[in-house]
Amino acid sequence: MTDAHHSAADSESGESVEPTVDPSDPSNAGAVADELEAAFEDRRRAEAAVVDEGAETVELVADAYDRALTLLDRYEGRATGTGDFGAFVEFERKFAELVEDVEDDAPAADAFDAANDLLDRRRLSEKHFDAARDALAPAADVAALLAERDAARERHRNATRDAEQCLSNVDDRLSELRRLERLGEADLDAPVDRLRDPVRAYSDAVEAAFETYKRDASAREVLSFVETAAGYPLVDYDTPPADVREYVDSADVGGEPIPDLLEYADYSNSKLSHFVSDPAELKARVAVNRTYLSRLDGGPLTVSWPPPSADALRCLVPELVSVVSRFAPEDVVARCRELRYLPESDDYERLRTAAEARESLTDAERSRIQRGEVSASLDAFSTVRDRLRTTLDRCGYDSEAPLDVPPSA
Secondary structure (H helix, E strand, C coil), X not given: CCHHHHHHHHHHCCCCCCCCXXXXXXXXXXXXXXXXXXXXHHHHHHHHHHHHHCHHHHHXXXXXXXXXXXXXXXXXXXXXXXXXXXXXXXXXXHHHHHHHHCCCCCCCHHHHHHHHHHHCCCCECHHHHHHHHHHCHHHHXXXXXXXXXXXXXXXXXXXXXHHHHHHHHHHHHHHHHHHHHHHHCCXXXXXXXXXXXXXXXXXXXXXXXXHHHHHHCCHHHHHHHHHHHCCCCCCCCCCCCHHHHHHHHHCHHHHCXXXXXXXXXXXXXXXXXXCCCCHHHHHHHHHHHHHHHHHCCCHHHCCCCCCCCHHHHHHHHHHHHHHHCCCCCXXXXXXXXXXXXXXXXCCHHHHHHHHHHHXXXXXXXXXXXXXXXXXXXXXXXXXXXXXXXXXHHHHCCCCCCCCCCCCCC
């Protein structure tokens, strides 16, 4: 049984589902959908409870209840016994005014009247304050409707967020399963050398050419080239840091190769002063960018192995030719041009898939494919994916489902 089947089986068996599940695990998709449905229903009940009493009225009662508790807490120590008579009078007046502000037909209006009656006496003690708090219990229940609604909304938001994350993770798992299924159908005996030989010949040649270029050309020229190459969408160079780019453009030492600049950056200031007029500036501009300059190589100019799809290679080769021709010998550029013919072969995708299968499929993955587990997992995750998508559409926080009817209606 697949992970996705286990999740679905647990849900159907009636076992309790934790209110919070790990949405990063696609195997929890069933439980995540359960939680979203439960959160939607919880919010539906909480919203309806407020609407039934009247949202504005509930908010007014909740505000009055909070103010009543504040008054009780603030004056209990001052208005009891033989304490501050001024505080006693002030408390009696403020509490009576608060009660008068509560509409007679508001829910729990009687609770405010009862509390006021308990406090309307010549002398107050702590027991009267405690009794008033107890009398306000019905108002506390009304005020709690807002807290319950807010909590239900928060749970619903979190459940929706988790479901969206889980859906994304399920989609990733499905993509991987489809990839395995596709590779499982590959012809492992296919002559992939028809692709590998020209791709690797070009990639090796362009890496060697760039290494020579970086070693011999000025830092100014190399960084100018890299900056230009970074402007090509499919050539994965990072734009040179502005500070080192400006430095090599303006300083005389920018006419020397990058390896020499890196070596200079290790010199002491006294030794470096024999090579540059401002040793501190070279260290500030070059040393801090050592990692970038050291790692600069021809990697972004190579073609990956296994190679990209036919359409991707068709788009990539013209850009590479345009970039590589700026520094590499003609024989390297010619090898690059030859790659444009590869995707025109009817066998390209078949050979590419075979190459990918050889390179990336592990023994364990091959065994899963042979036992039919990949196909079974693909079916199971497709099913839970459909359920999760449907649940999000029906019960998501921003869905258009009405909150005054059950989600199944």
